[in-house]
Amino acid sequence: MKKLLSILTITALLLSLVLTGCGTKANSDEVASNMQETFKSQILFKGSSTLAPVIAKISTNFIEEYKTWDQVSEDFPNKSLDIFVSAGGSSAGVKAAMDGSSDFGMVSRTVSDEEKGKIEGYQEFKLGLDALTVSVNPENKVYEVKKSLSTEEIQKIFSGEYKYWDEVESTLSHEEIVIVTRDLGGGAHKVFQKKVMGDKKVREDAIQAPSMGALVTKIMENKNAIGYASYGMVNQNAGKIMPLDVDGVAPTKENIVSGDYKISRPLLIVKKGELLPQEKTFIDVLLSEEGMKTVEKMGFVPAK
């Protein structure tokens, strides 16, 4: 009898699994067809790991302030406010917006025309700019003798034409230059390649750091290292890594916003099609003064 019962339970459990599977599917169809009646209380963000912490921070504050949608505006029903942010790279962000697997894509590079063409009713919102600084270890005297590097010099350093620091400036010590980059397929490297390297290739034995944090750690740990640390990372680690001027332009907030400092990339939120009212509300929050402050606090240059 016991055995019989347990078998029945197992079958029932299995059946319930299958049946619930069907149930949710029907539900999601319903949501799609009756958009006005069934209110979508979740907003999903996916993409750039640079932008993810910013959105996560703003959305956490937003959720803590309002908790449910009806607190935000009277037009919305009493449903819980859920904003999910997941990081997976800029290209994943574009892809997520493209196939609709998330509501918004986070992208920290310019979106190519080809990609724009694949997203129906493409919309983008610029939150700010992220600049890459050419940074060195504070123990490296290049910071004192040569405050500014020209594009050409940076090209020579990164392509391996200059192997030792004394080739850059004869008063420096004869020690090997250690190049640190991000992965060569990633967003940050694409910006650097386009804005600085042009056709030249970064030398093959450069260290590819798995994250911007690892890159900065490497520069802090190794006195001969040079790499492109992001503007935010330099500010968070002020004094531990030294940014150099590029073509005589310092990587300051004013220079980055005005576009004089050239190694920068935009931080974008991309969307396929029209915004729902609740999505519009949240985008407004992102672009508000409060949101811009958070963007700045997280180490980026706000768009406004």
Add this chain to the structure above:
Amino acid sequence: MHQKFEKIFSYIIKGLTFSSVMMLIFIIVFIIKESVVLFEKVTIVDFLFGKGWNPLGEPLTISIFPMILGTIYVSLLGILIALPIGVGSAIFLTSVLNRKMRKIVKPTIDLLVGIPSVIYGLMGLLVIVKFFEVHFDFSSGESVLAGGIILSIMVLPYIISTCDESMIKISEQYKITSEGLGVSKWHMIRYLILPACKKSILAGVILAFARAMGETMAVMMVIGNSPVFPKIFGKAQTIPSLIALEMGGAGVDSLHYHALFAAGFVLMIILFLVNMVFHYIKKSIEI
């Protein structure tokens, strides 16, 4: 009535087993499907033994030869370091320690498996890599050697466990006889236990090799990830670290994306072969 339910139950069990096998098949089919696209543009020989990795630039070269070498090099180096330590520890555990101490020490060694690989990577980055830079005058400490040292710690429990099991069996078998004959303990270890354990040592090595080849995070953090031909004091890149590093940035459906899947496919094939050898050896261990 009773039989009917037994039958239903057996169907359910069969179904569940079937689904787990199907999962493996789906994964393989998916990876093959995604990597076949690449082989329409790049020949398999070029992909395996070509010159370099530059899936974005012009001219386009897609070859994972340096990564294959890097993967094998780092894994072999790790095992080379771990093997004497592992076999030595197994002898110590089975022949020197008494039963009570063994019960404490063995689980402690097994705990090494439970440490997340990113922690190993962090230790490698901050201790080993830093050590090379400060004491050996390396321009940068990221090297095959650093990866090998980290891997050797990670695979140690695998070697110790496989050796330990058979060593205990053998020593139980011969202990009374050799003690009765007045053979010393170390003579017994040298001429009886070690030769009899040859196969399990080999099995442990192969298991550890498979583990080392698949390791991603820890190796990625200490090896520098430069797609160049590996030298012991130079940087290198392994296939898992290549995939982990570049998958996020590869445009969907681009050649780069398919090349990464193909790299994963190659890694999987190598691991299958290694695992097959492992099973074959394990089966032929009689004692």
